[in-house]
Amino acid sequence: MIIFLYGSDIFRAKEKLEELKSRFLEKKNGNSFLISTTESLDFDLADFRNKVLSSGFFAENKMAILKIQENKKTKKAENKMEEKETLEVIKKIPEETILIVWEQSGDEKFLKSDLGKYLLKQKFIYSFNVLSGNELxxxxxxxxxxxxxxxxxxxxxxxxxxxxxxxxxxxxxxxxxxxxxxxxxxxxxxxxxxxxxxxxxxxxxxxxxxxxxxxxxxxxxxxxxxxxxxxxxxxxxxxxxxxxxxxxxxxxxxxxxxxxxxxxxxxxxxxxxxxxxxxxxxxxxxxxxxxxxxxxxxxxxxxxxxxxxxxxxxxxxxxxxxxxx
CATH class of the missing domain: 1.20.272.10 (Zinc Finger, Delta Prime; domain 3)
Incomplete structure (x- = not known):
């Protein structure tokens, strides 16, 4: 399962992420070892592949979180990911793995990339744009x-x-x-x-x-x-x-x-x-x-x-x- 969170409203997106993690941990008796996090600013393809594709003898649900972070100066998504190779890994994720991809800036360039387009086609998508007016x-x-x-x-x-x-x-x-x-x-x-x-x-x-x-x-x-x-x-x-x-x-x-x-x-x-x-x-x-x-x-x-x-x-x-x- 792939869940995609994106947008520049970090507060609400973080709340959603914590909600998803809490629901997962409730089902797993609080076993936090089943949750791993990878950050785009310090991305290692081999390590990410190991976190999302590897499984033990007894397959068990696990949650992997990929944070695509924002460059504070440009306000754009910044990462060291090889997006083509990363996308190939994501496409191979087994059923027992829950991958949450959190893009933290709402960067249009990223959303129009092959990886962004693939994530936007997923069933579980949550957009968090900055609130204003009546919504705020x-x-x-x-x-x-x-x-x-x-x-x-x-x-x-x-x-x-x-x-x-x-x-x-x-x-x-x-x-x-x-x-x-x-x-x-x-x-x-x-x-x-x-x-x-x-x-x-x-x-x-x-x-x-x-x-x-x-x-x-x-x-x-x-x-x-x-x-x-x-x-x-x-x-x-x-x-x-x-x-x-x-x-x-x-x-x-x-x-x-x-x-x-x-x-x-x-x-x-x-x-x-x-x-x-x-x-x-x-x-x-x-x-x-x-x-x-x-x-x-x-x-x-x-x-x-x-x-x-x-x-x-x-x-x-x-x-x-x-x-x-």
């Missing part, structure tokens, strides 16, 4: 239910806006939110409200944006690049990230226009923001000249237009903005 919101709501809580559509959308589509990060934060609610004596229901998401997740996102703005103010290009990279690598959506930075720069411009208002409570009331945000913003506003903030704001509007028109990569324009400070 639906997944968030199901994940919250998995941890024993509830969430409405509006709050689930807010989680997606703050965290992007990195399911690993979303799962971690949902788990934290549910643990907080279940362990809180002040919250009677097990529902994650928009207020809770804003208080627990938005504060974290705001801290990251504060670091980015501080780096711009200090003309620290290296730290600004690093802060941006950390946010994007963690799964933050480009539009969501841009929106948070634009909001903060707008707050700083508004503070600059407030003659004589220097107390955080007054700023918070005037702008309708949290006192903590007001305090941080007052500190940041002192580090910028008016024209610097206006130039940054204009640059952010250009990035917004680029994202919406797809005329230029947003990341490249962010980098250009940082390089000009």
């Amino acid at each position: 919101i639906g997944w968030i709501r199901k994940r919250v239910a998995f941890y024993g809580c509830e969430i409405d559509n509006e709050s689930a959308i807010l989680i997606a806006e703050i965290l992007g589509n990195d399911l690993c990060k979303i799962d971690l934060e949902i788990n934290k939110l549910c643990l907080f609610i279940i362990g809180s004596k002040e919250i009677e229901s097990k529902k994650i409200s928009r207020k809770i998401v804003e208080e627990l997740l938005s504060r974290q996102a705001e801290e990251n944006i504060f670091k980015f703005i501080d780096a711009l103010a200090g003309k620290n290009r290296r730290l600004a690049f690093l802060s941006l990279q950390n946010e994007l690598s963690a799964g933050a959506g480009e539009l969501a990230l841009l929106g948070m930075v634009v909001r903060q720069i707008r707050i700083l411009l508004q503070i600059k226009s407030m003659q004589g208002i220097l107390k955080k409570d007054e700023v918070a009331k005037e702008l309708g923001i949290h006192p903590y945000v007001a305090q941080k913003s007052l500190q940041q506003a002192r580090n910028f000249q008016d024209n610097e903030l206006k130039n940054i704001y204009r640059g952010l509007l250009q990035i917004d237009m680029a994202i919406k028109s797809s005329s230029s990569p947003a990341r490249a324009m962010f980098d250009r903005l940082i390089s000009r400070i």
Whole structure:
């Protein structure tokens, strides 16, 4: 039997792999020696052939896993496999062997190869593309239910806006939110409200944006690049990230226009923001000249237009903005 998992959503694919392994081990009394793993970045044809074709005197079901990994720089499938020879081995797999091939990038070039085409013809195929839109919101709501809580559509959308589509990060934060609610004596229901998401997740996102703005103010290009990279690598959506930075720069411009208002409570009331945000913003506003903030704001509007028109990569324009400070 051949089972093919593919796509760039590593989180869901890994979950499926673990599910298949668990079901296999249940039938084999937990005998993990019947499961072997081969990785494409360290592939040896003879070793792979031995794992999938060899059998003892008493033939017994075994599971072999072949991971076709992603090159982190090119985001393409990368391997040392001799695909033609590997395909010939796969075609000879005996009935008692379960082979799971996990392609971890959704690389079209691999899927169009002879090996990819053969795998796509198998009976058991699972595709894991990166979730977005309603599919992502639906997944968030199901994940919250998995941890024993509830969430409405509006709050689930807010989680997606703050965290992007990195399911690993979303799962971690949902788990934290549910643990907080279940362990809180002040919250009677097990529902994650928009207020809770804003208080627990938005504060974290705001801290990251504060670091980015501080780096711009200090003309620290290296730290600004690093802060941006950390946010994007963690799964933050480009539009969501841009929106948070634009909001903060707008707050700083508004503070600059407030003659004589220097107390955080007054700023918070005037702008309708949290006192903590007001305090941080007052500190940041002192580090910028008016024209610097206006130039940054204009640059952010250009990035917004680029994202919406797809005329230029947003990341490249962010980098250009940082390089000009």
